[in-house]
Amino acid sequence: MTFSKKVRALVGSENLFLLGALATVFVGFSWSTPLFLTASNFGSMAFQLPVLGLLTLAMMVPILSGGLNLAIIFQANISGLALATVLLHFGGPEAGVGAFLLGVLAALTAGALSGALMGLVVAYLGAHPILVSLAMMIFLRGLGEFLTKGGDISGFPPFMKTIGHGSLLGVPIPLLVFLAAAFVWHIMLRHSKHGFSVYMIGSNIKASEYSGLNTRRTLTMIYTISGIACAIAGILMAARFNSVRVGHGEALLLVTVLACFLGGLDPFGGFGRVVPVILALCILQALSSGLNLVGANQHLSTAVWGLSLIVVMALRWLADYINPSGRRRT
Template sequence: MRRRSSNATLYLVLIIVLAIMAVLNPTRFLRVRNFYSMAYQLPFLAFLAMGQMVPIVGGGINLAIVATANFTGIITAMLLRALSGGSPLEASTLVILVSMLGGVLAALLAGALSGFLIGYLRVPDILATLGTMILLNGVNIVLTKGYTLTGFPDALIAIGNGVFLGIPIPFWLFLAIAVVFRMIMERSVFGYQLYMIGSSYTASRFAGINTRSVIMGSYLLSSLFAAITAFVMMGQLNSVKANYAESYLLVSVLACFLGGVDPLGGDGRVSGLVLAVMILQVISTGVNLMRMDPFFILAMWGFIVLVIIAANHLSGRFRLQRPLRGLGQDSGLADG
């Protein structure tokens, strides 16, 4: 139906990275245990990256995504404590569900704020989400007074930490959500309109696309992913804090670019994003096994993205396409 670009470069990079890591860690990398730990860690970054991809495809960005995740975690933790009478470890299923719902609503509220500013008031996306981020960071600190909140019931922890049929539950979640996400982005009317708006806001408006509600929807969806990320994070860390995972904000953006999402909006596939997240995870796990400085992982990630962007540039894919003005248009621009 609609033409999509190929992910050949990304498959190639994934294979190369896997090979390099296997060679550098001859005894430890190609082990079931190692792949298990990758399956355990990958969903966290994957959900953040998906949440970032939505607004970028629409021509924006969500700088508040990590702050929203922390906000969700904190609200959920506080509701748990309040609704279970101070003993969150024994909270009933209903209380857990209500608390999580509260967390999700908090995330959506944050998304609605960004979405309203950007979609309705046309505030530039960077400004709006930067504002939302700083607002949430402040609120998060006020709510927690800077302390770490800890102690969650097993059912909640299972989301990030449990195992089902020998595979981590977060990885099952990731598989299911990735399928749904792909349908939303590449098969639904909302997804189609989002790609159109990201490609040309003006032309989309002149085609009667409701730019306001689609942009609003994109920030709500982005925040929903932040909430999912928050629940995984709560399970894996067994705690929430005002400023967890802040360095992952830029990693989520970087994963999008690595996955072939057009920084200017309007292009990028979910499968490319998933491959990009896998590449980042393999690098991170491999470097860890070598017992190197963890900050080296960040450097490696940055390096890989630069290599891929350079490669894509040389092969002409990422280059800002010059419109073919000769085809009867050259004078259309000035003569008209």
């Protein structure tokens, strides 16, 4: 076996491609501006990435099952609103750690319930996930606007700033939360019965039913877990922005889909892994930060992200055309 084949076998062809793309982005922006390879820029990226990362994990599992969750942003915001409501009830800035933990429980419950409701409708009524999640998105947005009267809710205890802006042993706390969630996602998908069922449903739901898998229970769990990831993202957003608003993070919805597809997920379900998705997130975050440092308009980042997805799809089509038997479906 040649050296290149050994490297490809060890790292994985998908990861190798993404690592090469990440290195290219780093080299390009390092040459363009001396501010890119600085501790302050890396720190900024490390604080910005986790919320997008958690929302991407929330989007990832539904896509693996052949579905989609368009409600992730508003699930995160309604969860943050649940946290804020509890904190304000216990005095806002004077609320203690106990009130915060109760608020976290309320946030996780709100995210899980909204996800479970979507999962039940998809699983037991057979409704299309796009329509179900779109309906949930509209409902949560309207509910959030009604509860907040279209404004912000702020006035949280000072210790929440530590969660959103603090570090532990030099590593940002939000990044540690995201890495822990990514590790749990990896174990769940690759080393659990639930993960096996997710891939089977994404590959062929009818065959999964005939093989004896409880597809309804799995679908319900998929969207429940997605809602929990959204709730964690909502808690981090509340801690980072020191406020809760229904519209926080609206621009991130399509970026999560882009990160999933850039990370190798099959848009029809059945194939994808956590590590390539994390690498894709790093590429998108580096692109955004680099373009910001060179003074590019923020809308250019969105255009570059969209172009990246087109390029990736074209390259994958070319790879499948050249080697149609090399595509994996596991």
